[in-house]
Amino acid sequence: MIATTTTLPARWSRLTTPLVSDVAVRQAMLRQLTEAYDSSSRHYHTFTHIRNVLDDLERHAAQLQDPVVVQLAVWFHDALYNPMRDDNEARSASMAQEFLAHTNLAAARRERVSYLIERTKDHTAPQPAADTDLHLLLDADLGILGVSEADYWQYARQVRQEYRLVPDFMYRRGRRKVLEKLLAAPIIYHTADFRNKLEVPARRNLKAELRAWEQGGI
Template identity: 45%
Template sequence: MASIDLTSALNRFWLPAWQALGTEPSSGYLPSLLARYDEPHRHYHTRQHLAECFAHFSQVQAACEHWPEVALALWYHDAIYQRHGDNEAASAALAITQLRGVGVAFPACQRIEALIWVTRHAAPPSTTDQSLLIDIDLAILGASTERYAEYSRQVRAEYRWVPSFFYRRGRRRILESFLAQPSLYHHPPMRQALEASARRNLTAEITSLRRGALYRMGI
């Protein structure tokens, strides 16, 4: 994966994305948005996640149907991250309020809203841009062994309020649902680069979660 820091991502994919849609963001949008990704209860859904998303986006930008919309969906897709509630719907609502506030056209707003909603991973994507966004959001599953282990710890820290037994059971269910898919990635280059490592990572974590459950049971 090409490396990109958040400063580079901002220079390439923040203001240029708004300008490509014929407008510019209000001066308060970016500081407020980044402050959300710095919230103390976050451990994975942080600026690090944004930087990693844009590292992948930089490699697939040319494949997008509407790259500025995918870029802005990435900036906003985890803007709201709370223990309870529909975070994707709330993030989409925030994005649309701000987009409409500076005059982004309604069709673009609709597509960006749909892009953010698809990060629920509850339904298959229906457009090329949705497929690319999902691939980018799930790229962490195909990260190096070391980064994936860090990611697993970060996710657990975000759910530290969940008792271990219930966390392991819920986490296993999610990971097994990913592993059961014929392919985790839609875009062929991302599938080629990440599919095998993602399946290894998922299998290893599921095994670890099972062992933890057996240990707790004294088996």
């Protein structure tokens, strides 16, 4: 795994250099990812989110079975993100496969990257019981839910900005459904470490946002 003090380009190089011998291919993909995550339409689903997920996984590195595949899934899981579409994960997985075709990864590991990406579509869906890598990825992806109250409200407003083209009454209805679905799940976090640290504050934050929308907005 990569030290959390390194830059994202350095992490990308460390991750992909053993996989792709062609420097131009690695650099071109990094430019494409940078353009996507740095788009002016992004407010939460940016490289900051990618860094935070990578950092969380770094802290749980000893538990990962295939850190290379998990890290690749992190880099690509929000690469194609359009709030008005419901196939972002599938499209991001396809983008990953285009790059992975240039790597020396076995076919099964390339497919595993896509599988992990696509599982981030619905965090409340039933998950395989014995897939620690998947569980850690999902938990790290939702780490933002259990942060401090101030940071959570910043996240909630950033998500609203990404849906700025959606009228407020429609966004309120959709967001409430998302919040209610998360709160209705038996657990938000699948791994003991994340659950013990973040489950309680995450539910507190989600309930606070839900109340805010029920009272008119955030």
